[in-house]
Amino acid sequence: MSTLKVPVLIVGGGGSGLAASVFLSGHGVDHLLVERRADTSRLPKAHYINLRTMGIFRQYGLADDVAERAATPEQFGTVRWQTTLTGPGPLDGRVIHEMDGFGGGALRETYEAAGPALPAKLPQVRLEPVLRRHAEQRNPGHVRFGHELVALTEAADGVTAEIRCVDTGRITTVTAQYLIAADAGRTVGPALGVRMEGPPALFDATTAYFSADLSEWWTEGSIITWFLNPYRPDLSGALIEMGPTWGRNCEEWGLHLPLTGIDRMDEKAVADRVREVLGLPGLDLTLHDVTSWRVEAVLAERYRHGRTFLVGDAAHRQPPAVGLGLNSGIQDAHNLAWKLAAVLSGRACDGLLDTYETERRPIGRSNTAWAMSAAAHHQVVIDAAVGLGPHMPPERRTPVFLSYFSPTPVGAAQRARAAEIFATHRGECQALDVETGFAYEQGAIVPDGSRPPARSPLGDEYRPVVRPGHLLPHAWLERDGRRVSTHDLVGPDAGFVLFTGAGGAMWTEAAERAAGKLSVPVTVVRIGDGDEGAEYADADGAWRRLRGTDGGAAALVRPDQHVAWCATGAEADPAEALTEALARVLGGLGGLGVPGHRAP
Missing domain, CATH: 3.30.9.10 (D-Amino Acid Oxidase, subunit A, domain 2)
Structure with a gap:
C-alpha cells in the first residue's frame, strides 16, 4: 500500500470536480483528483453554459477552448x-x-x-474532455480517472482516504488537509452523514x-x-x-x-x-x-463538514430548467478555490473557509427553488396557454x-x-x-450598510452595481490601444484588486502598505478618461455610469471577481482602512481575524 500527501483531495471528476482542479492549479495549490469512471461523461447531460460561467472560464483561460466547440x-x-x-x-x-x-x-x-x-451551448460529453485536458496539463500526474474512494476518515487536522485503482485493485492512502466532494453526493456526503433536504420530487x-x-x-x-x-x-x-x-x-x-x-x-x-x-x-x-x-430540488444541510466541502450535485440538485445545475457547481468551485489558496498559503484564517457555506448555500437554495418553480410553471401553465x-x-x-x-x-x-x-x-x-x-450578503465581505437593490421578479433584468458581495460590473477599458474588461483585470495572479478613479492616487500607497502588512498581493487599477494618473480609459463610459463617481472612491475586489469592500474616498487614513478591510475579509466570519491565526 502506497501513501500520498497533498494539501487538497478532490473526489469526483465531473464538471465541478474538473473545474475545481483547474481553479486550484491557477492559484498554485497542489492537489489530487480521483474519479471512479475510466473516462469523462458518456452522456450529454447539461448543455447550457451560462454567461457567468463563461466569464469564469475566460478568467482561467478556458473560454476559447470551450467556444471553439460550442454553439453560439x-x-x-x-x-x-x-x-x-x-x-x-x-x-x-x-x-x-x-x-x-x-x-x-x-x-x-x-x-x-x-x-x-457570451453564453455557450456545449453538452457535458464534450465539455468535460476540455476541462480534463486542462486539468491534466496544469496538474500532471495528479488527475487520476479509474480511481475510487473506498474509505474516508476525517480528523481535526485533515482527512485520510483510501483510494483504489479500479483496474489493479491497488490501494493508495491519501492524507490531505482539505477534501472537495464533487461526486454528485454518491459517497462522501453519505459517509459523513450529510442529509439532503427538500420537498418530495415533482x-x-x-x-x-x-x-x-x-x-x-x-x-x-x-x-x-x-x-x-x-x-x-x-x-x-x-x-x-x-x-x-x-x-x-x-x-x-x-x-x-x-x-x-x-x-x-x-x-x-x-x-x-x-x-x-x-x-x-x-x-x-x-x-x-x-x-x-x-x-427534485434538494439542498445539503451543510456545505462544510469539518475539513470537507461539498460542491455541485453533492451540495444541490435541481431540475434542468434555467440551466442552473452544472453552472452552480462550477461557481461553487470558483468561490472555494481562492479561499483554499489563501488559507493554505497562510494569508488567511481557516475561518475564511466557513464563508464558502455562508455565501454559496443561500445561492444554492435560491437556485434550486427557482429551477423547481420554472419546471412546475412549464408543466402546468404553458400547456394551459x-x-x-x-x-x-x-x-x-x-x-x-x-x-x-x-x-x-x-x-x-x-x-x-x-x-x-x-x-x-x-x-x-x-x-x-x-x-x-x-450576491453574497454575508461572508468574506465588509458590508457598507446599504440595502440590496431591487431585483426583477422574473429574473430577466440584471442591474449591475458596485456593492460588497456583488459581482464586479463588466465594463470595457482601454490601455495602450488594447481593449480589456474590468473582469480581465481580476484573477489568481492579481490577488485582490482595488479599482479607483483618476483622483485615487492615495490608494496606491495604501495598497503597498496593506499588502506589506498582511502579505497579501493588492493591485491598484485607476480608471479615467485621459486623466493624469489613470492607467485605463473608460472606453464606453460604462464604468463611470456604474460606479457613479471617479474621484477618490475605491472598490476592493476579490479573486473571484466579487466586490469585497467599498471606500468613499473620505477615509482619514486610507492605508489603515484598506488593511482593516482586508483583515476582515481574510478573517472570514470571525470579523477582524489576523491571517494565519488558525493554522491550516
Whole structure:
C-alpha cells in the first residue's frame, strides 16, 4: 500500500470536480483528483453554459477552448413550441410559439453588456474532455480517472482516504488537509452523514439519447423545442441538439419524453416512441442510452463538514430548467478555490473557509427553488396557454389545436392570450439576473450598510452595481490601444484588486502598505478618461455610469471577481482602512481575524 500527501483531495471528476482542479492549479495549490469512471461523461447531460460561467472560464483561460466547440447564441438562442417535427396531418409540424432565450436574438445586446463572454451551448460529453485536458496539463500526474474512494476518515487536522485503482485493485492512502466532494453526493456526503433536504420530487423524467439525421425537418436556432402533441398527451416531449455539429446537420440528440406503459430497457419500444413524438414513423435512428431522473430540488444541510466541502450535485440538485445545475457547481468551485489558496498559503484564517457555506448555500437554495418553480410553471401553465388543462377530455384535445391555428377571431384571441402566457417563460429562458445578479450578503465581505437593490421578479433584468458581495460590473477599458474588461483585470495572479478613479492616487500607497502588512498581493487599477494618473480609459463610459463617481472612491475586489469592500474616498487614513478591510475579509466570519491565526 502506497501513501500520498497533498494539501487538497478532490473526489469526483465531473464538471465541478474538473473545474475545481483547474481553479486550484491557477492559484498554485497542489492537489489530487480521483474519479471512479475510466473516462469523462458518456452522456450529454447539461448543455447550457451560462454567461457567468463563461466569464469564469475566460478568467482561467478556458473560454476559447470551450467556444471553439460550442454553439453560439445565434445558433441556439430560440425556445420553440410546436406540435410535431413533421407529419401528414394539418396539425403536424406546426409552430405554436417562439421566443428569444439565453442571449439570442433581441437579447444579445443586453447579454453583451452584462459580461465579456457570451453564453455557450456545449453538452457535458464534450465539455468535460476540455476541462480534463486542462486539468491534466496544469496538474500532471495528479488527475487520476479509474480511481475510487473506498474509505474516508476525517480528523481535526485533515482527512485520510483510501483510494483504489479500479483496474489493479491497488490501494493508495491519501492524507490531505482539505477534501472537495464533487461526486454528485454518491459517497462522501453519505459517509459523513450529510442529509439532503427538500420537498418530495415533482415527478420522474426520462431522456432518450440518440443519433439521427433530422436535417430535412429541423429548424435551426433552438436550444430546446417543446412538442405539445395535438392528438395524445403521452406523445409530448422536448428535443435538444447535442452536437457535435450545430444546426440542421446536428448528429446527436436528447429527447425528454414520457414512457408511459413502456419498459425503458426495451430499445425497440423506446425508439418507436421517439419516432411517434417526432412524427417520423420511418426515421432511421440509433438509440445510445435512456436515463431516468427525478425532478427534485434538494439542498445539503451543510456545505462544510469539518475539513470537507461539498460542491455541485453533492451540495444541490435541481431540475434542468434555467440551466442552473452544472453552472452552480462550477461557481461553487470558483468561490472555494481562492479561499483554499489563501488559507493554505497562510494569508488567511481557516475561518475564511466557513464563508464558502455562508455565501454559496443561500445561492444554492435560491437556485434550486427557482429551477423547481420554472419546471412546475412549464408543466402546468404553458400547456394551459394553448387551451389544454389537467381536466381536458382526450376527445377535446384536437379541436383545441384546430381552434388555436384557425384564421378566425376566436383563433386570433386564443393565440394572443397564449403569447402573453408564453412571455412568462422568460423567468426560465431569459433569466439573466438569476445567472449573474446573485450576491453574497454575508461572508468574506465588509458590508457598507446599504440595502440590496431591487431585483426583477422574473429574473430577466440584471442591474449591475458596485456593492460588497456583488459581482464586479463588466465594463470595457482601454490601455495602450488594447481593449480589456474590468473582469480581465481580476484573477489568481492579481490577488485582490482595488479599482479607483483618476483622483485615487492615495490608494496606491495604501495598497503597498496593506499588502506589506498582511502579505497579501493588492493591485491598484485607476480608471479615467485621459486623466493624469489613470492607467485605463473608460472606453464606453460604462464604468463611470456604474460606479457613479471617479474621484477618490475605491472598490476592493476579490479573486473571484466579487466586490469585497467599498471606500468613499473620505477615509482619514486610507492605508489603515484598506488593511482593516482586508483583515476582515481574510478573517472570514470571525470579523477582524489576523491571517494565519488558525493554522491550516
